[in-house]
Amino acid sequence: MDCRNARARMRKQRIKENGGSHTKREWEQLLADSPACAECGRNWSEIPPRPDKRYRYTWTKGHKIPVYHGGMDGISNIQAECYQCNFKKNAGPLKP
16 A cells, blocks of 8 residues: 555645646536547447446546646646546656
């Protein structure tokens, strides 16, 4: 669990350094305007449920330019993606 916590702290620091932010309302509006995954184009109803039952939705927040590569956390850099597309993205090996 320490590794996961360290990664979360590192990501939070990157988001702070990169700047930008968005509100829950902005995200909800973006999601309402997105009938399908921005990456694969499948409608939300076409995507199989997530394997982990703790998660009710098939959509996730995805960054157009990854935070790891300097992308901001502003709404202009956020898109609605299915969990399958978002989870197969790889920003590269973590920097210390």
